[in-house]
Amino acid sequence: MALIPTLTIKDTTTFSDEINFSVTDSLTTGTPSQGLTKVTITTADNQELVDEAVSGVRYFYAKNTDSTNFVILQTTGSVQYARLSPGEFCFFPINDGAGLEARADTASIILEYAYWAKG
């Protein structure tokens, strides 16, 4: 099973020279996987999306579908490392032992997410 992620970054206005590049990859994936999911994330702590006790690398995708409020991504030890602003997305690997939790900051949001284990 293969997952093909492609990221394109484009900026024609910030610099004197245009930024325009794409990277792609072909990821061999296995099980378990979590297909595209939408879930309400509240302001409570410890809303675990990926368990730190599960071994292996997970390729993690998330998008904050809210139009107003951001959501915090953090380790399962509640160490914050990212804020996903309204409408923004991310794609990154999660190591075994790290896990991932989400927590809304101001009000509940709906998070779209999925992950796939590295095969």
Next chain:
Amino acid sequence: MATTTATLALSSPDLVGDALALNTSKACYKAGTTIGLDQSTGLARVYLTATTNVDIITVPGAVWAGKNAKVYIANLSTVDSEFIIVTKGGNVIGRLYAGDWMWMPMEQKAAHLSDVEIAPNVASGMWVEYMMVHEGVVLTTSADS
């Protein structure tokens, strides 16, 4: 107005019975605004020849707190067994194997606790590419001795 736009496509014909074809795009804004991120490290490449954990993005002060930033990191190795471990202020985010890349927001909470760090698993040499687009940085005060 500065506007960096990130587009992500995820596709697969065989993950499950329904083919995956996801496409999403978003302009990168300053926190709480619709004003584009207007600063960047530029696209940078480093060649790492030790397994030491090193900072590629340093947060020397806490002034960034609450500001928005996005980080792109790619492991350009072509050897399947080679990876880098990406950490944020000592907390492991994940492993990027050969050819893998990541795109994620970066929260800037406190000096050095928000540094983005990478450590290769081999010392035989590995190219890594990275970039951060952001709305402000605290530069390290110069020290000439």
